[in-house]
Amino acid sequence: MNPLRRPGMSRSLAVACSLAIATVAVPVVALHAQSTATPQSAPLVAGLPDFTGLVKAVGPGVVNIEAKIKPKRTQSSRQQMPDMGDMPEFFRRFFGEGMPNMPDGGQPGGTAIGSGFIISAGGDILTNNHVVDGADSVTVKLPDGRNFPAKVVGRDAQSDVALLHVDASGLPALRLGDSTSVQPGQWAVAIGSPFGLNNSVTAGIVSAIGRNNRNQSYVPFIQTDVAVNRGNSGGPLLNTRGEVIGINSQIFSNSGGFEGVSFAIPIDTAMAAVKQLKANGKVRYGMLGVVMQPVDATNAKALGLPDTRGALVNQVQPGSAADKAGIQSMDVIRAFNRDRVGDYSELAPKVGLLAPGTRATVTVWRDGRDRDIPVTLGALDDRNDVASAGNGRPTPAVPTAAGNRLGLQLENLDADDRRELGLRAGEGVGVAEVRGDAARDAGLSRGDVILAVGRTRVGSAAALQAELAKLKKGDSAMLLVRNEAGQAFVTVPVDR
Numbered sequence: 001m002n003p004l005r006r007p008g009m010s011r012s013l014a015v016a017c018s019l020a021i022a023t024v025a026v027p028v029v030a031l032h033a034q035s036t037a038t039p040q041s042a043p044l045v046a047g048l049p050d051f052t053g054l055v056k057a058v059g060p061g062v063v064n065i066e067a068k069i070k071p072k073r074t075q076s077s078r079q080q081m082p083d084m085g086d087m088p089e090f091f092r093r094f095f096g097e098g099m100p101n102m103p104d105g106g107q108p109g110g111t112a113i114g115s116g117f118i119i120s121a122g123g124d125i126l127t128n129n130h131v132v133d134g135a136d137s138v139t140v141k142l143p144d145g146r147n148f149p150a151k152v153v154g155r156d157a158q159s160d161v162a163l164l165h166v167d168a169s170g171l172p173a174l175r176l177g178d179s180t181s182v183q184p185g186q187w188a189v190a191i192g193s194p195f196g197l198n199n200s201v202t203a204g205i206v207s208a209i210g211r212n213n214r215n216q217s218y219v220p221f222i223q224t225d226v227a228v229n230r231g232n233s234g235g236p237l238l239n240t241r242g243e244v245i246g247i248n249s250q251i252f253s254n255s256g257g258f259e260g261v262s263f264a265i266p267i268d269t270a271m272a273a274v275k276q277l278k279a280n281g282k283v284r285y286g287m288l289g290v291v292m293q294p295v296d297a298t299n300a301k302a303l304g305l306p307d308t309r310g311a312l313v314n315q316v317q318p319g320s321a322a323d324k325a326g327i328q329s330m331d332v333i334r335a336f337n338r339d340r341v342g343d344y345s346e347l348a349p350k351v352g353l354l355a356p357g358t359r360a361t362v363t364v365w366r367d368g369r370d371r372d373i374p375v376t377l378g379a380l381d382d383r384n385d386v387a388s389a390g391n392g393r394p395t396p397a398v399p400t401a402a403g404n405r406l407g408l409q410l411e412n413l414d415a416d417d418r419r420e421l422g423l424r425a426g427e428g429v430g431v432a433e434v435r436g437d438a439a440r441d442a443g444l445s446r447g448d449v450i451l452a453v454g455r456t457r458v459g460s461a462a463a464l465q466a467e468l469a470k471l472k473k474g475d476s477a478m479l480l481v482r483n484e485a486g487q488a489f490v491t492v493p494v495d496r
Contacts, residue, residue, distance in 0.1 A: 049187055054242045055201050060143050060172040062191045062235060064198050065127055065150075065164075067112040067135035115192035115235030116140065116164065117244065118173045119274075123148075125164040126270060127234030128249055129155040132162050140166050143199055154277030158218055158285065158352075158380075160249050160265060161273040162234075174236060177243030179266035182222055184208050190226045190248050190262075192235025202227040211263060212345035213250070218285055218352030221263040222246045228262045237264040246270075272353055286354040286377035288327070288362070289320020291487060292344045295332060298442075298491040302476035303332060304368045310334040311344035313364075314480060314489050325375035327364060329480060330455050330489065334370060335363035351377065405468045406477060406492050407436020408444070410461035421449060421482065426459035428482070442492045444481065451487070452480035468494075 114131030118124070125140060132138050138150040148166035155162035189203045204226035211221040222237065228248050237246035246264030253259045276283045292311040300308045310332040316323050327333075333341055336350045337360050354360060356379035361372050411430040418427060431448040434440050452458060453467035454477075471477055471494045481490045 049240055051189055051201065051203055051240075054189060054238065054240065055191070058174060058236070058238060058242045059191060059199055059201075061118040061174040062143070062199060063116045063118065063125060064141040064193045064196075065114045065116045065125075065131055065234060066139045066141070067114070067132045068137045068139075069110055069112065069134055070136045113193060113196050113231050114233040115231065115248070117191075117234075117236045118171045119176065119244075121169060121171050121173050123166040123168045123171060124153075125150065125166065126247065126274065127162050127164060128247065129157055129160045129162045131234045132164070133157075138164060140164065141198070142171075154281040154283075156273050156277065156283040158216060159269060159273045159283065160216060160219070161247070161270045161277075161283075163274050163277045174238075175241075175243045176267055176271065177239055177241070177245045179222065179245045179268045182206055182209055182239075182245050182266070187240050188222075188224050188226050188245070189238045189240075190224075190228050190232060190235060191238070192228065192232035192248060194229040194231045196231055200232075207261070210343075210346060210349075212348075213263070217345070217348040219265055219269055220346070220349040221250070222266055224262050224264065225260050226262055227258050229258050269349070269353070276355075284356050285352040285380040286356050286358055286360075287320070287380045288322045288347075288351055288375065289317035289378060290322045290327060290333075291315035291317075292333070292347065293488045294344050296491075298476065298493075299478070299489060302478050302491050303330075303365065305332060305365060309343075310341050310365065311347045312489060315487055321375050321378040322362075325362070325373050327362060327373060327375070328366070328455060329452065330478065331364040331366050333362055333364050335361075337361055338363075352380070356380075405471070405494055406439045407434065408439055409433035409435065410450075410464060412461055413449070423449070423451075423482075427451060427457065429458055429461050429464045436492075436495075438495050439492050442490050444479075444490060444492070445483075447483060449482045450479050451482055454478050 112131060112135070114127060116125045116127035116131070119126050132152055132155060135152070138152060140148045140150045142148075148168055150164040150166050153163040153165050184206050186206050187203065188206050189201065191199060191201050194200050204224055206222060206224050208223040209220065211223045213219065213221060222245065224237065226237065228251060232248045235248050236244045237248055239245050244267050246266050247270050248262065248264050250263040251258055252261040252263070273283045290313045293314050295305065295308045295310050295312050297308060299312055313322075313327060313329055313331045313333065316327055316329055333347060335341055336347060339350060341347050341350070354377055356377055358377045360375055360377060362375050363370055363372050409432040411432040413423070413428050413430050415425070417430070418425065421428065428449045428451050431444060431446060431450065433446055434444050450458060450464060453464065456467055458464040458467060468477060473494055475494045477492045477494055479490050479492060481488060
């Protein structure tokens with residue numbers, strides 16, 4: 001396959017932009033025949049870095065990885081190569097060029113090309129899991145021309161980290177940095193093998209930190225504008241001191257090529273996985289067992305929160321660590337082990353860094369105040385780490401009298417409805433029609449199922465009506481709602 005078959009996907013980044021702060025002229029002020037002048041402010045950005053010394057020092061420790069895959073004729077082999085066309089609006093991983101498309105009936109043999117870097121002089125090498133996933137043999141090529149067969153010590157799909165080992169000594173290992181100190185705006189450098197072009201160097205800045213990917217919720221990605229493409233997977237993201245701060249892993253793209261947004265796994269997250277891979281050959285993640293949603297302004301007002309910081313719990317998995325500790329639906333998790341939770345997406349990485357069985361403290365907002373809840377973390381269940389939200393709309397059976405304080409036409413559910421939705425007996429009330437403007441504006445629609453008003457579970461239209469009757473005009477009703485999109489709290493103001 002010609003690596004230059006799509007010239008539009010090839011892009012180099014020339015660092016040639018200059019940022020200068022203009023000096024502001026300060027008027028001279030006459031006072032008693034004397035003049036004074038305010039000193040000029042120091043520039044916020046001065047000059048551009050020269051990366052040549054960094055590349056000379058670090059380049060020898062960045063390797064090219066070839067993962068050979070034998071032909072497979074099973075349908076399960078399709079899982080080895082996701083169809084990138086199916087993910088135009090989501091994160092795209094970039095496999096090395098040379099990985100052919102799969103015809104019906106199986107996967108032909110081929111060679112995936114990626115990047116990696118040496119983390120110990122004794123032969124330990126770090127790369128992405130997706131670079132070596134499904135490989136029958138792996139070869140590591142050093143910039144000095146030496147080739148080594150590599151053993152896959154262990155790999156982890158959740159963090160997308162793989163640890164390789166080659167039988168060698170005295171290798172040029174890279175220095176690891178502290179990814180917790182990474183800040184938006186700082187310079188970042190990537191070295192890797194885009195399209196098989198070994199030891200290509202690109203540079204840019206860190207755009208953001210703590211980015212969330214719903215498929216890898218335990219990884220707080222570093223977002224950059226450093227140019228990376230297929231083949232860069234597994235290569236290092238470096239700071240200006242030549243320290244590794246991340247592993248280049250994903251891009252956000254509609255075309256499959258670089259569009260200015262790339263993502264790296266923080267090196268602290270990667271090394272936490274490496275520690276377990278060395279010890280056990282696999283990674284186990286701590287788990288609370290809650291389903292969360294963001295805190296918006298209406299939720300914050302209804303809960304009496306001073307701001308929208310935190311993770312609103314809308315579901316607690318039965319028998320989970322959170323359930324055993326007494327965490328409840330409608331709690332807002334504001335801190336984990338005294339480390340504040342700003343956005344709900346920040347919680348999973350904090351939990352996942354800790355091993356199952358670790359004791360932790362969860363700070364929740366409940367009934368108008370913060371309270372600390374001790375919890376012993378469970379283990380992530382790869383089959384299903386949250387309770388099923390069910391799919392499809394209900395087919396309500398028994399209609400009730402029209403209308404209520406929120407302008408909802410409600411209908412009771414029968415046993416078949418609940419079975420289809422994955423609900424327990426006596427759980428949930430169907431919404432047949434939405435007549436109230438406030439409820440409609442909040443997002444409620446026909447076919448939704450209301451599970452609770454606040455923390456009070458409801459299983460009939462009469463029970464729901466009774467809970468709504470307790471509210472005064474001007475209050476807000478926090479309804480726990482389930483539909484085909486999932487489960488979440490919806491806050492509706494009571495306007496009558």
